[in-house]
Amino acid sequence: MELFATIRRDARIEGLSIRALAKRHNVHRRTIRQALDSAEPPPRKPARRTSPKLDPYKPAIDAMLCSDLDAPRKQRHTATRILNRLIDEHDALGVSYSTVRDYVRVRRAEIDTAAGRRKEVFIPQHHPPGAEAEVDFGEVWIILDGVRRKCHMFVYRLSYSGKAIHRIYPTCGQEAFLEGHIDAFNTIGGIPTRHIRYDNLTAAVTTVLHGKDRRRKENDRWVLFASHYGFDPFYCQPGITGAHEKGGVEGEVGWFRRNHLTPMPEVASLTELNEHIKAWEADDDARRISGKLTTIGDDYATERDLLAPLPTEAFDPGLVLHPRVDRSSMITVRMMKYSVPAHLIGRKVRVSLRASHLQIYDGHQLVATHPRVASRGGHVVDLDHYLEVLKHKPGALPGSTALAAARTSGAFTPTHDAFWAETRKVNGDSEGTKELIDVLLLHRSLPADAVIAGISAALKIGAVSAEVVAIEARRHTPTGGATPDRHPAAHRDEQGQKVVSLTQRRLTDPDAVIAGLPPDTRPIPSVADYDQLLPRRTTPTPAENIPKASTP
Template sequence: MELRVELFAVIRRDARVEGLGVRALAKRHGVHRRTVRQALASATPPARKTPDRSSPRLDPFKAAIDDMLRADLEAPRKQRHTATRILARLVEEHAATELSYSTVRDYVRVRRAQIDLEAGRRVEEAFIPQVHAPGAEAEVDFGEVWVVIDGVKTKCHLFIYRLSFSGKAIHRVYPTCAQEAFLEGHIDAFEALGGIPTRHIRYDNLTSAVLAVLHGGDRRRKENDRWVLFKSHYGFDSFYCQPGIVGAHEKGGVEGEVGWFRRNHLTPMPEVESLDELNEKIRAWEADDDGRRITGKLNTIGADYATERGLLAALPVDRFDPGLVLHPRVDRSAMITVRMMKYSVPARLIGRKVRVSLRASHLVVFDGHTTVATHQRVASRGGHVVVLDHYLEVLKHKPGALPGSTALASARASGAFTAAHDAFWAESRKVNGDSEGTRELIDVLLLHRSLPAEAVVAGITASLKVGAVTAEVVAVEARRHAATLDSAAAGEGGASSDRHPGARVGVPEQRVVSLTQRRLTDPAAVIAGLPADTRPLPSVAAYDELLPRRTAAAATTTEPNLTKASTS
């Protein structure tokens, strides 16, 4: 339209200033003479006409289609004509073999709405703008999103909680959209925003909250018991939109937020090591979005949220536990199955039932009231999590099972089993043999339960330097390294019970060495770092001199007895 207005203005100026005729103006501007006459007649270009497109193949059958659609007004809802059925009847009854399905479908979609409107079955939809008071309302929704997690393309779920007045939104990505993620998303949002809406929160009819929609003209729902408990704990009410696409506009703010956030922050697909890493990035993006201004609003999101925050209801003192409690049984592989995923637990629990608190991003396993395992939740279907530490007691009795075990492969992949562990294992097997060498390694791995991983690796490195590949040496060196770390930390944070680290400057460091081990490759050589032993070999000759004396003394004491016996 703007181009036509400018063209008309130029034509009128040339005619007025230069006195050019219609033909000359048409040639100069490369347009038809009819366009020149329109420009000279009026400065406003005429509206473009929308051509009435004819359907020569469909036109003969429109009346028959209309009759079928009018008959549907009195038919049961589930026995009304579909576009496929209408096309089939046209072929059977009217020999309409040249009609395509798309032609019939497009006509039926438009004509059915017109016939319903004519019959009073349908009312034109009208939307009324709404005003949301600060701190009163919020909206919640889930959206699908694809994420590359540790190199694997994975389908995840984006939870969004949005304050209706300011538009301030909290986003979290979870591997599931089940109730535990639904509740955990609410808790994160409440705590991040510092309060709860005072009126209500708007929802779809999510199965995490709604068991059934109760028809009857109102918005009554049969809610999940745990959801009712959650609402009661945090003190807010729920507002459920109309089912289906009809009610989507009732929470249009969060519906639009799902698409906007996905397009602007999750395109292209984010590549992360874990969902925790992605959610940390999302928190930074949310802070940046505070400077964004939503269309139709005068202030930025951050400015409106500053007004709204003080009007939110306070959080309760106690935090609600969003975990879903399950009681799976531990199988013979020391694994439990939770939502089709497998997770390892300590082998001593084989055959017993354990209590699992299933959260959105992780799960916690309890034996009674004691936490025995905590795992990140698996996002890919059919996945598993295996921890080497859970099998160490079994491997102590079956050392030959360690090299090919899934637990060892998982430990190597996660970085828990380092190159230092491998070097110790290789040296230990060389010195002690395969079975005993593997048992020494397992004893070293058991040290991880009581000492930091850094200290254990330092102990392994020290033992390899002196060639003393025993768990005892690793333990001594690891504890010494851990004590050094503790002393350094205490020196930075305040007074320490030990002497000041500066008092040890210049004191030679002591090393633990083994005086008994010898390398199998050279039995005559001592461990590197020890001085040559020039002392003579030990002898028991001095003790041998005592043997004749002891024999003579024994004979003297027995002779009188023998004489007395012979006399008698």
């Protein structure tokens, strides 16, 4: 463009000939004539690349591409497969992959057009504020407590503003599906007034009834959930053909995964990761989606007041199950085992299965809460559920799975081990283990820190007894084991009180100050004063001298 402008200026100002202009600018005279005829350079002709090595095999490639017209979408020829067939069937060793790839890309489109196949045209859609939303699941990989694991990200996105809620769950089952909705509704502060778009997830749809009216046979619990919150589901076309119908959430899954979950996050729990996600979502409010002039936060502020209100009653997203407790005091839920209190053996319990945990009920009483296990064959065992049984079988404690799990989780600390070792030296294995179990039972009514402090105090004075641990543990509770104003005088000199061992005092010098006790200077106890109260009987009474009558 600049060359043509310079040539035209020189010809106009200096009046140079074509030959002189060609010599000055070092170009062909044909170029000078083109510049004088038009200020715009002619378009460049695209270079046509020839592939003489591929020419003999083009009919075979065309035949393969024509056979793909009737083949399933996932079983059509790729450029790599075509090249491999050319080598195996036609000895095309001199043909490169890039040559086959370039020819297949152009020729496939020509064959599809000739067969009447047209590329699908997408029509832009208008989404009124507060009317629509989209939901989808996406797979993510994280490093959870040092182990690489696959999890599932629930994404809920408002169609107008692009405001999205993301939550990570160990499963994509119905319990996670419902729990994600509830969290999204509560965070967003309302429900779309028109519909929410879904693909045909098994958590919502049991059967796809093919037809133009998009009829579906829905899951009963999903129908109850949608009716409770008052929204209408809209189901997209099955398969990849319906992905464009909720393209906003499809793109949101990929965008969030690339920008916030790459590289793989390293967290100790999914709760910690979801707290980070909430902060990232707040930062994303300042982002502007391509094609919009306003930010996500600005559009959401407009849309928020147009959403339908939330219902006043809460909905339990847990899946209700009724397993039976086996002889090991365990229940099986989704091929994983969880412990329950031993007195429930042989009975059926009610389980509310959530996305990240499960709650176990005996009637209306909550008896256990466990984190949900994602791996098949896993188990969660609570040592507290077996304490009453171990009281009668103390020899089963050292090798029990419950004890190993308690050590792994940190509930059974080295302080407990030290108390156990000391009490077995004093009381023997069986009785010493029973003392330990009595100490473990204290965790049900006292804080763990207070019990551990009580154990440490008992070990210092050599009194390895559950009663001593209980006394010291109550002293270390914030209220001393009672309400703050119940016995104020009892806590007046609490800092100077301590538990002492009388056994240790008896085995040492009684005149020495041992275990915090002063010397005992009191006189030896005597009952002489009480002897004065006894009657003095020097002579028997007349009645006592009368002989008793003999029995005939």
